[in-house]
Amino acid sequence: xxxxxxxxxxxxxxxxxxxxxxxxxxxxxxxxxxxxxxxxxxxxxxxxxxxxxxxxxxxxxxxxxxxxxxxxxxxxxxxxxxxxxxxxxxxxxxxxx
Amino acid sequence: xxxxxxxxxxxxxxxxxxxxxxxxxxxxxxxxxxxxxxxxxxxxxxxxxxxxxxxxxxxxxxxxxxxxxxxxxxxxxxxxxxxxxxxxxxxxxxxxxxxxxxxxxxxxxxxxxxxxxxxxxxxxxxxxxxxxxxxxxxxxxxxxxxxxxxxxxxxxxxxxxxxxxxxxxxxxxxxxxxxxxxxxxxxxxxxxxxxxxxxxxxxxxxxxxxxxxxxxxxxxxxxxxxxxxxxxxxxxxxxxxxxxxxxxxxxxxxxxxxxxxxxxxx
Numbered sequence: 001x002x003x004x005x006x007x008x009x010x011x012x013x014x015x016x017x018x019x020x021x022x023x024x025x026x027x028x029x030x031x032x033x034x035x036x037x038x039x040x041x042x043x044x045x046x047x048x049x050x051x052x053x054x055x056x057x058x059x060x061x062x063x064x065x066x067x068x069x070x071x072x073x074x075x076x077x078x079x080x081x082x083x084x085x086x087x088x089x090x091x092x093x094x095x096x097x
Numbered sequence: 098x099x100x101x102x103x104x105x106x107x108x109x110x111x112x113x114x115x116x117x118x119x120x121x122x123x124x125x126x127x128x129x130x131x132x133x134x135x136x137x138x139x140x141x142x143x144x145x146x147x148x149x150x151x152x153x154x155x156x157x158x159x160x161x162x163x164x165x166x167x168x169x170x171x172x173x174x175x176x177x178x179x180x181x182x183x184x185x186x187x188x189x190x191x192x193x194x195x196x197x198x199x200x201x202x203x204x205x206x207x208x209x210x211x212x213x214x215x216x217x218x219x220x221x222x223x224x225x226x227x228x229x230x231x232x233x234x235x236x237x238x239x240x241x242x243x244x245x246x247x248x249x250x251x252x253x254x255x256x257x258x259x260x261x262x263x264x265x266x267x268x269x270x271x272x273x274x275x276x277x278x279x280x281x282x283x284x285x286x287x288x289x290x291x292x293x294x295x296x297x298x299x300x301x302x303x304x305x306x307x308x309x310x311x312x313x314x315x316x317x318x319x320x321x322x323x324x325x326x327x328x329x330x331x332x333x334x335x336x337x338x339x340x341x342x343x344x345x346x347x348x349x350x351x352x353x354x355x356x357x358x359x360x361x362x363x
Contacts, residue, residue: 016280018282029250
């Protein structure tokens with residue numbers, strides 16, 4: 001009983017949920033503004049990676065791809081870390097992803 | 098120069114009608130001639146919040162059908178001689194009126210008033226488009242909830258597409274103690290996300306419910322309450338006065354709250 005009370009007093013659930021809300025809203029608003037569906041986003045991501053992979057080898061684990069909004073301007077932010085530059089343009093499709 | 102302002106939000110239940118009633122009454126108290134137009138056909142409520150529900154004889158629909166003149170449809174507020182209401186019809190749907198008709202109503206009122214404030218229905222369908230059609234400016238009402246902020250963003254996008262240049266934001270139902278515990282989106286966060294200028298902040302206050310019960314806007318009270326003062330400040334800002342925002346956060350930064358935050362690790 002007392003333990004429960006103490007637990008509730010120090011409960012961490014709900015803590016910083018305001019921060020969660022802010023983060024989730026930022027993403028969803030950027031997506032709303034762009035009018036792109038998640039499927040289209042995924043397709044665009046795949047195609048961009050495919051093109052870039054012809055020239056450089058990218059690290060799929062470190063890749064970031066998101067829409068961000070600032071002052072009512074939406075930007076596509078892609079961060080594609082390059083492992084190495086290919087000597088010749090790769091003929092085939094992307095090796096990664 | 099008169100001003101035609103639509104009060105809108107996207108999401109329902111965030112305080113559009115309460116805001117319309119209070120801003121109208123506050124501007125009338127500042128000596129401005131104000132007409133409030135209820136654009137929520139079929140679900141009218143502005144009359145209730147103003148306490149004028151028993152005095153409606155004709156509605157906007159009767160004016161459009163040439164059943165009466167617009168002056169006859171306007172309901173005068175006995176408490177505030179500068180304030181009148183153009184009621185919506187309650188027994189009709191939102192399709193009872195179109196954008197051109199809304200524009201013609203505003204056109205008939207334009208020269209007689211300093212402020213024409215249109216209370217927009219929730220949603221982004223026909224009712225929204227009708228309410229927005231005659232407007233030159235917009236006031237967006239939102240609350241610090243995810244769904245309300247998201248809908249507000251969508252509505253701002255639509256208003257920009259309609260070339261409504263001047264858009265300002267009211268954040269309603271703020272709970273400073275929750276913001277301080279980082280359990281609520283802050284006003285700063287909302288402004289950062291929506292990127293439109295702030296014109297007012299209203300605390301979550303039960304006095305607002307009580308004023309609705311009585312049909313008496315808070316700004317009509319003899320001695321203004323905190324939310325009443327906040328509404329009056331918004332009216333003054335609309336008038337171009339530079340009024341600082343009430344600091345709700347400071348009021349909650351008491352010793353007890355600081356200890357609680359420390360304990361809860363917020």
